[in-house]
Amino acid sequence: MPLRKAHSVLPGFGLAMGFTLLYLSLVVLIPLSTLFWKSASLGPAGFWQAVTSPRVVASYKLTFGASLVAAAINGAFGLVVAWVLVRYRFRGRRLMDALVDFPFALPTAVAGIALTTLYAPNGWLGAPLAKLGIKAAFTPLGITLALTFIGLPFVVRTLQPVLESLDPEVEEAAASLGASRLQTVFRVVLPALVPAWITGFALAFARALGEYGSVVFIAGNMPMKTEITSLLIITKLEQYDYAGATAIAAVTLVASFLLLLAINRLQSWSARLGSAE
Amino acid sequence: MAATAPPLRSRPQTAARATSEPLPVKVLLTGTATGFLVLFLLVPLAAVFQQAFEKGAAAYFAALREPMALSALKLTLLTAGVAVPLNLLFGVAAAWAIAKFDFPGKNALITLIDLPFGVSPVISGMVFILLFGRQGVLGPWAEALGLKVVFAVPGLILATVFVTFPFVARELIPLMQAEGTEEEEAARLLGASGGQMFWRITLPNIKWGLLYGVILCNARAMGEFGAVSVVSGHIRGKTNTLPLHVEILYNEYNFQAAFAVASLLAFLALVTLVAKAAVEWRSEEANVH
Numbered sequence: 422m423p424l425r426k427a428h429s430v431l432p433g434f435g436l437a438m439g440f441t442l443l444y445l446s447l448v449v450l451i452p453l454s455t456l457f458w459k460s461a462s463l464g465p466a467g468f469w470q471a472v473t474s475p476r477v478v479a480s481y482k483l484t485f486g487a488s489l490v491a492a493a494i495n496g497a498f499g500l501v502v503a504w505v506l507v508r509y510r511f512r513g514r515r516l517m518d519a520l521v522d523f524p525f526a527l528p529t530a531v532a533g534i535a536l537t538t539l540y541a542p543n544g545w546l547g548a549p550l551a552k553l554g555i556k557a558a559f560t561p562l563g564i565t566l567a568l569t570f571i572g573l574p575f576v577v578r579t580l581q582p583v584l585e586s587l588d589p590e591v592e593e594a595a596a597s598l599g600a601s602r603l604q605t606v607f608r609v610v611l612p613a614l615v616p617a618w619i620t621g622f623a624l625a626f627a628r629a630l631g632e633y634g635s636v637v638f639i640a641g642n643m644p645m646k647t648e649i650t651s652l653l654i655i656t657k658l659e660q661y662d663y664a665g666a667t668a669i670a671a672v673t674l675v676a677s678f679l680l681l682l683a684i685n686r687l688q689s690w691s692a693r694l695g696s697a698e
Numbered sequence: 699m700a701a702t703a704p705p706l707r708s709r710p711q712t713a714a715r716a717t718s719e720p721l722p723v724k725v726l727l728t729g730t731a732t733g734f735l736v737l738f739l740l741v742p743l744a745a746v747f748q749q750a751f752e753k754g755a756a757a758y759f760a761a762l763r764e765p766m767a768l769s770a771l772k773l774t775l776l777t778a779g780v781a782v783p784l785n786l787l788f789g790v791a792a793a794w795a796i797a798k799f800d801f802p803g804k805n806a807l808i809t810l811i812d813l814p815f816g817v818s819p820v821i822s823g824m825v826f827i828l829l830f831g832r833q834g835v836l837g838p839w840a841e842a843l844g845l846k847v848v849f850a851v852p853g854l855i856l857a858t859v860f861v862t863f864p865f866v867a868r869e870l871i872p873l874m875q876a877e878g879t880e881e882e883e884a885a886r887l888l889g890a891s892g893g894q895m896f897w898r899i900t901l902p903n904i905k906w907g908l909l910y911g912v913i914l915c916n917a918r919a920m921g922e923f924g925a926v927s928v929v930s931g932h933i934r935g936k937t938n939t940l941p942l943h944v945e946i947l948y949n950e951y952n953f954q955a956a957f958a959v960a961s962l963l964a965f966l967a968l969v970t971l972v973a974k975a976a977v978e979w980r981s982e983e984a985n986v987h
Contacts, residue, residue, distance in 0.1 A: 429799060430883050432892035437795040441807075444788045448859055449813055452825040455835055459828050498734045505731040509724055517732070519975045523739050525914075526967035526974075528921025529819075530941040531960040534948050535742040538749060538957075545745065546737075570738055592717045602719060631818025634923035634941070638948065651820040655928060658824060663833060670821045681816040685809070 456674065460667040471668035480650045487561055487649075488629035491568035496622045499576025500614075506577070507584040521577050524570055529634025536567050537638040559641030564649065567635045572625030579621035583614055583691070616691030620684055627680045630673065746964045749957035761947075761958035769935045770943035770959070773851065777926075777939060778919040781858040785915055789866025790908070794900075797874030798882065808871065814863045819924025823857045826929050849931030854939065857925040862915045869911035870904060877903050906981035913977065917970040921963060 463471060471477070506518050524532065540547040540557035550557050557563045587610065595605040633651040641647040648656075650673055657666035719727070751758050761767060792811060796804060814822065830847035831837050840847055847853045881903070885895040901908075923941040930937040932946060940963055947956035 429879075430886045431798050431879060432886070432895075434795060434799045437791040438799075438801075441788065441792040441795055444784075444791075445807075445810060448856075448863055449810070452829055452860065453813070453817070455828040456821070456825055458835070498730070501727055502731040502734065505728050508718070509728055511728060515975075517735060519971050520735060520739055522971055522974065523743070523967065526917050526921075526970040527743075528923055528941045528944075528963045528967070530923040530944050531746060531921075531963045531967075532742065534944065534956060534960060535746045535749075538953070539742060539745050545741065570742070573738060589717060596717060605717075606719075627816065631821070633818065633820050634927075651818055651924070654820050654824065658827065658928065663828065663831075666824065667828065670818075670824060673818060674821060677816050677818070681812070 453674075456667055456671055459663060460671045463664045463668055467664070468668050471665045472672045476644050476648070477650075477653060477669055479645045480648050480653045483561060483564070483647065484630060484650045487564045487568055488626050488632075490565050491572055491629050492622050492626035494565075494569050495572045495576045495625045496618065499573070499621060499625075500580060500618065503577045503580035503584055507581055521574050524573050529571065529632070530638075532570055532635040533567065533638035536563070536570060536635065540566060540639065558639050559643075559647060561647060563639040563641070564636055564647065567639050568629040568632060571632055571635050572629050575625040575628065576618070576621035579617045579624065580614060583617040587613060616687055620687045620691060623680060623684045623687065627677055627684070630677055630680075743964060746957055746961050749953060750961040752957075753954045757954055758958045758961075761955035762962065764955070766935055766938070767940075767943060767955075767959055770938045770940045771962075773854070773937070774920050774939040774941075776851070777855050777858045778916055780855050781862050781919045782912060782916050784859055785862050786866050786908070786912060788863070789870050789911060792867045793870035793874045793904075796871050797877070798879050811864050811867050811871075814860055819861060819922065820928055822860050823925035823928025826853055826856050826860075848929055849933065850937060853929035854926050854937060857929045858919050858922055861922050861925050862919045865915035865918065866908065866911035869907045869914070873904055873907040874900075906977055906984060910974065910977045910981070913970055913973050917967065920966060 460468060502517075502521065506514065506521075537558055538544050540550070540563055542548065542551045542556070542558070544558070547557055555562070557566060591609060592605050595609045596602070600608070631651060633649075633655075636649055637652055640649060640652065642652055650669065654666045654670050654673075657663075657669065718724075792807075795801075796807065827848050828834055829836055830840050830853065832841070832848075834848075837848075845852070847856065881899050882895050885899050890898070920939075921941060922939075923945070926939055927942060927945070930939070930942055932938065932942060934946070938946065940959060944956050944960045944963070947953075947959065
């Protein structure tokens with residue numbers, strides 16, 4: 422029971438809390454619980470078979486691999502973008518800053534068809550790549566590009582506030598003690614960014630794992646080759662294999678919750694680091 | 699004497715060099731960042747509009763005026779029109795309870811509110827099929843009442859409410875926690891009613907955060923694809939929102955029309971970014987003064 426409610430003069434705790442719990446249960450908790458209820462109907466052996474069939478395992482590998490590469494690309498370029506946005510003053514900086522959120526704002530289906538058209542063999546970017554003998558659309562490379570697009574804001578947006586809050590005196594101290602600029606950056610600045618950097622990476626990775634709209638157009642969707650897990654779930658649903666679809670969904674759901682939990686731990690670690698300084 | 703001059707002049711230079719990068723490095727990093735963003739953000743955006751206008755302005759507007767496009771637009775406005783106010787109401791209630799009172803299990807509650815962000819869109823749609831579909835838990839019950847949820851408008855709205863669930867709450871909770879409770883307590887002790895306190899103290903304090911959450915919530919509600927795709931059944935003119943209409947046109951190889959409708963959504967995204975930047979700017983202003 423509320424500890425402070427007894428002495429609080431503020432009204433509305435019961436009403437607000439009651440509505441919150443009711444709405445949360447109706448919209449989120451009850452619907453999500455049906456997932457586990459339904460997948461349990463398979464029984465352990467059936468469940469195991471549904472989530473480890475070769476086609477499903479191939480989709481895990483593709484989704485996991487492409488998401489990891491996309492998050493790594495965003496980890497590298499996101500650091501550069503965040504650095505430039507926080508540290509340098511140049512024309513168009515505010516525009517660039519606002520633009521970083523574009524993948525959050527753009528509906529995924531629009532991103533999907535735009536990227537597919539761009540990287541198709543006759544597209545603006547696909548044609549030059551085709552001359553080099555690289556096929557982007559309808560291959561794992563295309564999937565990775567789409568996942569890079571949708572994960573782009575995460576690393577930048579988690580790094581930016583941390584970079585802004587870094588005390589310049591620390592760098593001045595390092596420099597006045599004789600460190601070169603490279604030493605200061607790699608030994609003083611970057612280590613302080615590590616928790617936020619990993620958090621941004623993990624957020625981009627988690628988002629990529631569940632992504633559907635931006636990938637489904639560019640993926641090609643060939644079973645065993647370019648079929649992501651989200652699409653496989655939809656395929657099973659369309660074949661009325663509800664139990665099979667829910668089993669795979671339960672696996673991905675548990676995986677993303679574990680990731681989310683790890684991210685929360687990371688964030689409290691990075692908050693502790695921040696307050697210790 | 700001339701020999702003493704250079705150290706004096708070089709001093710500020712070394713200081714600048716010590717806490718910043720040399721100019722070529724700056725240019726290189728800025729160029730890399732710009733190149734990455736242009737390649738991944740601006741080029742796709744340009745492609746949308748180029749494809750949309752490929753057959754001229756007449757074809758562009760014809761694709762937007764087509765009855766199926768108009769009904770998709772109406773349905774998109776309807777789903778967002780229901781989902782955003784519901785989640786706004788929830789966000790305010792949840793933030794009030796969590797930020798202004800102490801109770802056990804608060805962190806667990808915050809984690810539960812964030813749950814929909816961790817669920818893949820496809821799964822978000824699927825749970826409503828499991829719940830209300832013909833083989834679903836509540837399916838027979840809904841059918842007996844003559845209520846069609848899955849492959850119908852209520853399903854689209856439910857899926858949209860689910861995926862946009864945390865937006866307002868997660869903006870407001872940290873904001874109201876930072877505000878503390880003193881102002882509201884003072885209002886109450888001075889005799890304000892609950893309503894007066896809320897409208898005159900709480901709401902003005904959180905208005906920018908509230909608006910920010912609503913903008914993000916609305917953008918996602920209008921643009922959601924995966925979750926509504928699963929529950930819609932793709933019935934033209936009946937259960938197609940704008941993003942689903944884009945998909946259908948694209949899969950029919952009607953690329954120009956698909957991109958014309960997509961350009962509307964891209965424009966919405968740009969408006970969202972501008973509104974978001976404006977709110978950020980205004981709330982910074984409000985904090986300074």
